[in-house]
Amino acid sequence: MDGYTYSELGAILAMQGFAGISLFSVLLLMALGLAIIFGQMGVINMAHGEFMAVGAYTTYFLSYLTETYFPAFMPYYFIFAIVVAFIVAGILGYFAEFILIRHLYARPLDTLLATWGLSLIMQQSFRSMFGAREVSPTLPEWLMGAYQPTEMIDIPINGMFVLGLTAVVTLGVFYLMFKSSWGLRVRATTQNRVMSGAVGINTKKVDRYTFALGCGIAGIAGAAFTTIASTGPTTGSLYIVDTFMVVVFGGAASLFGTIASAFSIAQAQSIMEFFMSGSMAKVYTLFALVLILMFRPEGLFASKVRR
Amino acid sequence: MSFVYEKLMGGKQGMVGLIILSALILVVFPMFLDSFRLNLLGKYLTYAFAAVSLVLIWGYGGTLSLGQGIFFGLGGYAMAMFLKLEASSPENTAIQSTPGIPDFMDWNQITALPWFWEPFSSFSFTIIAILVVPTFFAFLIGSAMFKRRVGGVYFAIITQVISVILTVLIVGQQGFTGGINGITDLRTLNGWDITSDSAKNIFYYVNCVLLIGVIVLSRWVLTSKFGRLLLAIRDKEDRVRFSGYDVANFKIFIFCLAAMISAIGGAMFTLQVGFMSPSFVGIVPSIEMVIFAAVGGRMSLIGAVYGCLLINFGKTVFSESFPELWLFLMGGLFIAVVMFFPNGLAGLWQDYGHYVTDRFTAIKNKILNKSTPSNDSAKKTLPETELS
Numbered sequence: 001m002d003g004y005t006y007s008e009l010g011a012i013l014a015m016q017g018f019a020g021i022s023l024f025s026v027l028l029l030m031a032l033g034l035a036i037i038f039g040q041m042g043v044i045n046m047a048h049g050e051f052m053a054v055g056a057y058t059t060y061f062l063s064y065l066t067e068t069y070f071p072a073f074m075p076y077y078f079i080f081a082i083v084v085a086f087i088v089a090g091i092l093g094y095f096a097e098f099i100l101i102r103h104l105y106a107r108p109l110d111t112l113l114a115t116w117g118l119s120l121i122m123q124q125s126f127r128s129m130f131g132a133r134e135v136s137p138t139l140p141e142w143l144m145g146a147y148q149p150t151e152m153i154d155i156p157i158n159g160m161f162v163l164g165l166t167a168v169v170t171l172g173v174f175y176l177m178f179k180s181s182w183g184l185r186v187r188a189t190t191q192n193r194v195m196s197g198a199v200g201i202n203t204k205k206v207d208r209y210t211f212a213l214g215c216g217i218a219g220i221a222g223a224a225f226t227t228i229a230s231t232g233p234t235t236g237s238l239y240i241v242d243t244f245m246v247v248v249f250g251g252a253a254s255l256f257g258t259i260a261s262a263f264s265i266a267q268a269q270s271i272m273e274f275f276m277s278g279s280m281a282k283v284y285t286l287f288a289l290v291l292i293l294m295f296r297p298e299g300l301f302a303s304k305v306r307r
Numbered sequence: 308m309s310f311v312y313e314k315l316m317g318g319k320q321g322m323v324g325l326i327i328l329s330a331l332i333l334v335v336f337p338m339f340l341d342s343f344r345l346n347l348l349g350k351y352l353t354y355a356f357a358a359v360s361l362v363l364i365w366g367y368g369g370t371l372s373l374g375q376g377i378f379f380g381l382g383g384y385a386m387a388m389f390l391k392l393e394a395s396s397p398e399n400t401a402i403q404s405t406p407g408i409p410d411f412m413d414w415n416q417i418t419a420l421p422w423f424w425e426p427f428s429s430f431s432f433t434i435i436a437i438l439v440v441p442t443f444f445a446f447l448i449g450s451a452m453f454k455r456r457v458g459g460v461y462f463a464i465i466t467q468v469i470s471v472i473l474t475v476l477i478v479g480q481q482g483f484t485g486g487i488n489g490i491t492d493l494r495t496l497n498g499w500d501i502t503s504d505s506a507k508n509i510f511y512y513v514n515c516v517l518l519i520g521v522i523v524l525s526r527w528v529l530t531s532k533f534g535r536l537l538l539a540i541r542d543k544e545d546r547v548r549f550s551g552y553d554v555a556n557f558k559i560f561i562f563c564l565a566a567m568i569s570a571i572g573g574a575m576f577t578l579q580v581g582f583m584s585p586s587f588v589g590i591v592p593s594i595e596m597v598i599f600a601a602v603g604g605r606m607s608l609i610g611a612v613y614g615c616l617l618i619n620f621g622k623t624v625f626s627e628s629f630p631e632l633w634l635f636l637m638g639g640l641f642i643a644v645v646m647f648f649p650n651g652l653a654g655l656w657q658d659y660g661h662y663v664t665d666r667f668t669a670i671k672n673k674i675l676n677k678s679t680p681s682n683d684s685a686k687k688t689l690p691e692t693e694l695s
Contacts, residue, residue: 042460044460044463044464100642100646103646104645104646107645108459108460109371109459109460109463110645110649112371112460112463113594113597113598113601113641113644113645114641114642114645114646116594116638116641117637117638117639117640117641117642117645118638118641118642119638120634120635120637120638120641121634121635121638121639123634124631124634124635124638127631128631237590241467241468241471241590244464244467244468245464245468248461248464248465277479279475279476279478279479280479282475283472283475283476283479286468286471286472286475287472289468290465290468290469290472293457293461293465294451294452294455294457295455297452297455297456297457297461
């Protein structure tokens with residue numbers, strides 16, 4: 001690290017830290033959905049990245065529509081797009097559960113293969129509908145630009161917006177899962193399906209809405225993703241492994257663990273990226289994760305269970 | 308003799324299956340296919356090694372490994388490193404700024420051969436490395452995971468991450484590994500031109516014989532007491548543990564064996580195709596290997612070979628004529644196999660195959676003028692554990 005003065009190092013840390021925060025936001029939004037689907041339901045959803053891409057493509061499509069037909073609406077469409085992305089991905093998730101996943105709850109490893117098949121189909125659908133090239137929506141003016149607290153530090157506004165969005169979604173998920181009666185039903189179904197059915201919870205309905213919610217949040221992640229990178233048919237598959245690592249590392253059923261692990265993974269990767277090539281940063285991050293998981297297979301914040 | 312018949316061949320049914328497969332790949336295909344197609348078939352058959360290894364670890368061991376690409380790749384890269392060193396002798400690489408090192412190293416301003424490349428100039432070391440390095444790697448992963456009772460879903464995800472790490476590492480360290488293009492331009496094996504048609508034909512036969520050998524070996528492992536225990540672990544792990552067996556060691560052993568089998572496939576791949584690249588290491592090939600085994604039947608060693616051939620044949624046909632349709636078809640296949648035919652082709656044969664065999668025995672009886680009405684043994688449904 002020689003060759004840098006302390007103030008420069010500080011600025012690098014701050015800026016890479018904020019770059020990490022954009023990555024953190026997207027990873028966390030993806031992981032929140034996956035933590036619900038994988039942590040609560042035990043379904044290995046390999047198509048989760050594609051549900052994110054659905055959100056991203058929805059945003060792109062809405063931006064295209066707004067730009068062509070209602071140019072005056074441009075500054076506001078993005079907020080609207082986030083909601084639509086949630087709904088579209090959620091509805092797709094609802095049908096995926098209905099057609100595919102509900103037959104496979106007893107065989108978690110088979111959900112992996114089936115959802116991988118689903119992800120291939122979705123990728124090819126994106127390619128057929130939007131083309132193989134990467135697309136990105138026209139962002140509203142207020143998302144552009146950067147905030148400069150000092151001369152050396154640039155903090156992009158879109159990063160802060162995405163961070164705010166992530167905070168809102170995280171709080172929403174927390175409220176839904178742990179404070180609402182719906183969340184109580186979800187957790188009851190996870191813990192003891194037969195008993196939950198016996199006390200009158202419609203467990204099949206709970207499953208379907210839980211899966212739809214998880215996919216919907218992935219859709220929001222996709223909308224947020226469009227502000228920091230462009231979307232291609234295989235974008236989702238680039239993030240799926242990282243997302244699984246976030247969920248597993250955090251401890252599958254722990255919301256706080258998911259936040260902590262998304263933060264540490266994103267920060268480790270983006271700060272290291274400044275000092276070495278991106279690929280090596282990724283290698284070191286993933287390798288450290290695998291090592292830690294070998295010593296603590298249940299993840300950072302595991303609920304105490306007897307095995 | 309009965310040992311060979313029962314344990315290695317798997318009784319009458321296994322014997323027939325093995326003979327049909329050997330006849331197909333050793334006699335029928337070479338008779339009807341031209342050299343190019345035969346080489347392509349040989350390439351598919353190298354994936355069959357990985358598919359067979361997945362039958363061992365997944366079908367019988369009950370542990371889904373999404374890392375067979377790692378071992379396939381390690382075996383392939385070990386072989387490629389040897390061939391590359393031979394191809395970059397100082398005479399061949401005289402135009403480089405540093406003669407005697409592989410061309411991609413020269414392009415990346417590396418001036419001396421890295422230490423881990425040095426031993427690969429020896430053929431015997433390379434052969435040992437192909438067998439030992441992936442097995443040792445599997446031993447490390449396996450003992451770290453199984454001893455701590457990490458299994459099922461977590462094992463699948465972690466092996467997947469390891470395959471991602473290896474891919475990113477290979478792509479990133481261009482100077483040492485050839486990067487995204489892989490190790491290309493391999494010409495000779497101990498002075499023998501491997502690009503000629505005759506060499507390719509010989510490799511095809513070597514590959515087939517090795518594959519059949521691997522199937523026989525796997526069958527022996529599975530029909531032994533070890534195989535019974537493996538099934539018991541799959542179905543009721545705790546009960547086996549409480550009976551006093553060290554479950555982890557059994558799993559580690561089968562994982563190591565599976566790794567070694569995949570690595571042999573990888574090495575044969577490099578020899579037949581003439582290059583090795585990271586696109587045979589990562590997530591996608593690893594999952595595709597799983598689908599080969601799933602389509603063939605996760606409980607059937609021979610089925611895995613057919614599954615592999617069928618999918619790759621489909622891939623070649625469809626991606627040539629309808630590239631758009633192929634991913635839809637492949638995706639649909641994943642879903643269909645999981646939802647409707649969990650035992651794959653072998654399962655279909657077990658459920659409906661007796662219609663075919665009945666017809667044959669009926670014809671045979673007619674010819675021999677026997678009056679036995681139907682063949683009972685063919686109708687008997689086979690228990691899950693029977694090898695087919």
